Amino acid sequence: MEPELATPFRERAGRALDDRFLQEALTVATTKFITLRREAFAELPEGDALRDQARAIKEATLQRLDYWLERLIERIESRGGHVHYATSADEARRVVLDIARRTGARMAVKSKSMATEEIHLNDALQAAGVTPVETDLGEYIIQLAHERPSHIIAPAIHKTKGQVAELFARELGRETEPDPEVLTRIARAELRQKFLDADLGISGANFAVAETGTVVLVTNEGNGRMVTSLPRVHVAVMGVEKVIPSMTDLAVFLAILAKSATGQKLSVYTSLVNGPRRGGEPEGPEELHLVLLDNGRVRQIAGPLREALNCLRCGACLNVCPVYRQIGGHAYGYTYPGPIGILLTAMLNGPAAVKDLAHASSLCGACMDACPVRIDIPKMLIELRREVDQQGIAPWPERAVFGAFAWLLQRPRLYRLSARLGRLLQRPFVRGGRIRWLPGLFGEWTRTRDLPAVARRTFHERWAALEREARR
Amino acid sequence: MTTKAEFFDRIRAEMARTPGRAPSALAARPVRPREGLDVLRRELSERWRENLDRFQHELERVGGVLHRVAEAGEVPDVVAQIAAERGMHRVVTWPRDTLGVDVAAPLVTRGFDAAVMPGTEVAAAERARLRGLAAAADLGVTGAEVAIAETGTLVVVSGAGRPRSTSLLPACHVAVFERDVLVESLVQMGLVLEAWHEGAEPSWRGAAINFITGPSRTADIELTLTRGVHGPKEVHAVFVERGLSVARRA
Incomplete structure (x- = not known):
């Protein structure tokens, strides 16, 4: 159960509107992301064609999803990797816990992953005696504060540097000035040791390339590389829709993903992981596990939210959404905020979960314009409203x-x-x-x-x- | 626990119910990627100067630094200078075979503490020791299998004699490359990746391919750009015009 849901949506949104710092932070951040994205695409004349191509690739993959997943599995297993199947969030947690137990893991370092947020993996690990450590700086801050991410790619967007300094003083015993540079240095030192000590590395996956059996992670900080290189065991949790056929397809997605997310031409690190450590290699995990996650996705293959399976989790639709820009991520109450978040919440938790959220949109279409794969979010929101109404769950x-x-x-x-x-x-x-x-x-x-x-x-x-x- | 068969049964059942299909097309893959790559490389060899300039421009935009030297023998000088300017003392480097030039010996001569990573399989205890060396090092020297001009990206492939941590754990990463490895775009990089995976992979190649586009960065605290979160704070690319001889080129 999501803790935010104790209060109704309207109240959560109202609180966000009254929070002056949050209002300021949201405006500054989303405006900056919008500008950076626009500038990045302005430099790429073929950007629109690439977006169309990316969309067509996603649809083509979905039409033969069973084939591409089988191919992926075969390639990963041929490299000595293991693949697991999780129909529900609960099952995904149990799969990861089993791996942790079998390998005697005590501490897990995690790179930023919405899929593991979605299945609430950290609480489960903690309860099983495995300490989960979030290593993306934003996620680390959120974890120390016992909060939840408020943006898909900038999880601590709602926190001031002063609040982070106080947090580090309280939780890490490190008194410091509220300077992002200094705070980052402290986090680097704290987390460096954890990377070296951890038994288990847990990540999501931005893509998985079927033809080669490659799990692809995109990060800016380098934690994705750490998590997939240093611990004995690497577990990647991935929604089934993230599979793509080939490296040629990957190049298309890489050309638009970072530009849509942060306006970078490419994120600092794109890591292609092709199985566990190979003979002769001095480093790398001894075991690699891929957990394929359904959790509501599969039934949308023929469902009204099918198009939402194309989502790359770039966050571009959040930044341009007039509702998100006002209320921020927490008010949505679930793992995935923003326009796409409403659809994903309905996908994961059923339409009843979004009886209020389905209306938290002006249907202006800015999300669809910003989406790198042009997902028709407004159309599906209307569909959801209809569904909510028909099922008699609307107020x-x-x-x-x-x-x-x-x-x-x-x-x-x-x-x-x-x-x-x-x-x-x-x-x-x-x-x-x-x-x-x-x-x-x-x-x-x-x-x-x-x-x-x-x-x-x-x-x-x-x-x-x-x-x-x-x-x- | 759900079995593979059960999992796929559900997927196929839903696929069978899928109503009307939207326009779809996969990216056109090269039929014979290795041949295609050979052709591309020949074309690129005529444009390497422009591509190097573009690479430099993009690398600098993301906070990296390009150094150009004429001879492979000058690489240790560049590394020594970078280290000395920053008061860095401990260096780890890929071996001569994979780097294309011996960096460690000249650095040791100049008083640096330089360790060479092994080129072959080593026992677990030795692997742990080597990782400790990389973690303690200030500067790591690696090769680069590809340099992408469009984005200022260095592509580093892991494997025997190519440990991942050399480009990850030290605060400063120096990558050495030559004109052959320059490509123009991400799309061309797609062809390179196809070629690398055509047929059996060479035995020296490891499991990780990393695209590195400038130093590690974050903007997670009030969107303030900060470098060197987990990966290196600095990335230097050293372009060698002549004499770099890398064995077992990817």
Whole structure:
């Protein structure tokens, strides 16, 4: 259970709106990411063609998903790697814990992975006596603070350097000035020893190349390299949709991933891991395990959220979303925030989980424009709203109002009559052509926005008049 | 626990129910990548100067430094200078075979503490000792199998005589390369990777291929760019015009 969910979405969002630092941090960060992304693509004339190509590759892979996964498994096993199958989050946790137990692991270093966040692996490891250590700086900060990431690629976006300094003083006993440079140096020293001591390295995977059996990790800090090189055992947890056919396909994705995420041409480290340590190699893990994760993904192959399986987890849609920019990641309440996060939450937890979140979008389409693989997020959000409504899990006032509205729309005469009635009833509330306040339940609408007044003449009336004129 | 068969049954059942299909196409793969790569290399050999300039420009944009030397024999001088300027003393380096030049001996002569990584399989205890050396080192010297001009990226392949930690644990990474390894773009790198995986892989090659694009960085605290989080704080690429002789080229 996600701890944030104890309070309703509206309250969580309200709290975020009242948090002045968060508001400032969100604006600065998302604006910066948007600018960097725009500049990066401006330098790449073939960017749009590459995005189309990437999308087509994802779809082609999905159409033969069983084939490409079989191929991946065969190649990994031929290199001495092991592949595991996890239908649920619980099963994925048990797979990893089994590996930890069998190899006698006491400490696990983790590189940033949304998949392991999604299955809440850290709590399970902790409970089993294996200390999990997040090594991405942002994730490390979040772990020390016992919080959760608020952005897919910048997990500690909501924290000030002052807060991080206080945190390091309290948790690490290191008093220091609130200087990012100094704080980073402290984290480097703390984590360096952990990399060297850990028995288990746990990562996600940005891609897995089927033809070669290669797990691909993209990081900027180098923790991905550490985690896959230093511990005795490497476990990668990966959603089934991350498989891609070939190295040629990989080159296409690499050309757009970092640009979409941080505006870099390429992230600092792209690590291609092809099995455990080979003979002659002085370093590398003795064992490599890939955990293939379903957790709601497979049923979307033929489901309404199929397109969301194309997501690269770059975070570009978060930065451009007018809702995310206002409320930040925590208010969403689940592992994946932002527009794509709503879809992924529905995928993982079912549509009931997003009965409020499905409406946390203005459907403006900025997410789809920013998405490197052009996922039609607004279309799926609308689909989710429909599903939420049909299953009767939407709040009753919402269902009642929209039910009445739908009923009315199907009866033209009544509709016209109600427009005239509305024009009459609205009189006391109209100021300068807008309704700024309404009583009772309707006040929920006008609390945060104005309602345009019903026009003096409705469209229907004007159209009828135009027709009469044309006939004359 | 879910078995492979059960897992795939579910996937196939869903695939069978998949309604209307969207446009799809895989990237066109080269039919004979090794031949394709040979052709490409010949073409590139005529443009290496432009590509090196581009590589330098991009490397500098991401905070790296390019050094150019005429002869392989000058590489130790460059390394010594980089180390001396930073007050660094402990150096680890790939062996002569994989680096293409002997760096350790000249450095030891100049008073540096330079250790050479082994070129062959070593016992577990020795592996642990070597890792300790890399972890304690200030500077690591490696080769590079590819340099990508478009992005300023060094591609380092692990294997016998090519430990991963040399380019990872020290605060300063120096990579030595020559004109043959320059490619122009990520797309060309895709061809290189296809060629590397065509047929049986050479026995010396290890399990890790790392693209390194500048020094390790983060912006996780208030989006302030900071270098050297876990990987090296500095990356130096040394371009050698003549005389680098790397055995077992990838």
